[in-house]
Amino acid sequence: MTDSVRRFTGERTRQRDEEENEEEADETLNCPECGGQLASDTEHGETVCRDCGLVVEEDGIDRGPEWRAFDSKEKDQKSRVGAPTTNMMHDKGLSTNIGWQNKDAYGNSLSSRQREKMQRLRTWNERFRTRDSKERNLKQALGEIDRMASALGLPENVRETASVIYRRALNEDLLPGRSIEGVSTASLYAAARQAGTPRSLDEIASVSRVEKDEIARTYRYVVRELKLEIQPADPESYVPRFASDLELSDEAERRARKLLKNAKEQGVHSGKSPVGLAAAAVYAASLLTNEKVTQSEVSDVANISEVTIRNRYHELLEAEEQVHLP
Numbered sequence: 001m002t003d004s005v006r007r008f009t010g011e012r013t014r015q016r017d018e019e020e021n022e023e024e025a026d027e028t029l030n031c032p033e034c035g036g037q038l039a040s041d042t043e044h045g046e047t048v049c050r051d052c053g054l055v056v057e058e059d060g061i062d063r064g065p066e067w068r069a070f071d072s073k074e075k076d077q078k079s080r081v082g083a084p085t086t087n088m089m090h091d092k093g094l095s096t097n098i099g100w101q102n103k104d105a106y107g108n109s110l111s112s113r114q115r116e117k118m119q120r121l122r123t124w125n126e127r128f129r130t131r132d133s134k135e136r137n138l139k140q141a142l143g144e145i146d147r148m149a150s151a152l153g154l155p156e157n158v159r160e161t162a163s164v165i166y167r168r169a170l171n172e173d174l175l176p177g178r179s180i181e182g183v184s185t186a187s188l189y190a191a192a193r194q195a196g197t198p199r200s201l202d203e204i205a206s207v208s209r210v211e212k213d214e215i216a217r218t219y220r221y222v223v224r225e226l227k228l229e230i231q232p233a234d235p236e237s238y239v240p241r242f243a244s245d246l247e248l249s250d251e252a253e254r255r256a257r258k259l260l261k262n263a264k265e266q267g268v269h270s271g272k273s274p275v276g277l278a279a280a281a282v283y284a285a286s287l288l289t290n291e292k293v294t295q296s297e298v299s300d301v302a303n304i305s306e307v308t309i310r311n312r313y314h315e316l317l318e319a320e321e322q323v324h325l326p
Helices: 004-031 072-078 111-127 135-150 156-171 180-194 203-209 212-226 235-246 248-264 274-290 295-302 305-324
Strands: 038-041 046-047 056-059
Touching: 004 135, 038 072, 135 156, 135 203, 156 180, 156 212, 180 203, 180 212, 235 248, 235 274, 235 295, 248 274, 248 305, 274 295, 274 305, 295 305
Parallel strands: none
Antiparallel strands: 038 046, 046 056
């Protein structure tokens, strides 16, 4: 057999193998009966067709745990892995934690010599977790972010985002000349606005260890240097929290949102504080729905003056009248 014939035969064999592989791939992706899309039923370990219901495969491999847990506590007890990594810890949760209970695996108390040994291990473990000044800086800042977020009732995703923003600021050397508390507070303020759960500057300042002016100045600097994309705060994002704190009904909350939408259509919101507009809308909505709420109560919840509420209140009602004019 000549070389040309061998090459031709080899090419034909390769083409035939490729065609067979493509046909097998199509069969695995599509139903062999009707050509419909296949879906995996993990509960029964089957692969079925979405259209005709044909069971293509059964007795599939269950790659989950071989034990059963009926609540979160049992799941944590039976888990063979540690906590997931997180940016909210300076070492991302990858370090070893030594318990403080001074008991062994069976719940028995340790002897005095063992307790001394465990205390020395805790001390050295704590020293090794923060090996340099950068890690000590990060540990202090993330603890500050967690403290302020807890005081403000911010969710975990905001804390995670704030931790990432602070890490970026630290890596890009934005901290020289600025306090750790100031940059961590600015990071939390930016993260809350990015996540759509904003807090006013006054609220942030009330739980921070730095002054309001320094927070605002640091916030502008961090946003500019890190090129963060943060939209202006929407007054409607404050309404659910204010309504919840004042124990208003769902109807009053919907009415407040409608007042703010009308104000946006009339351009009343331009240049105004979103917190003041939201507070005035909540106050106006409570009056329109016959729910007893005073300007003083709204002022305490929103942390703004009653004068601001009165001014924005009249502007919102005027915008409402303009919308309903023929």
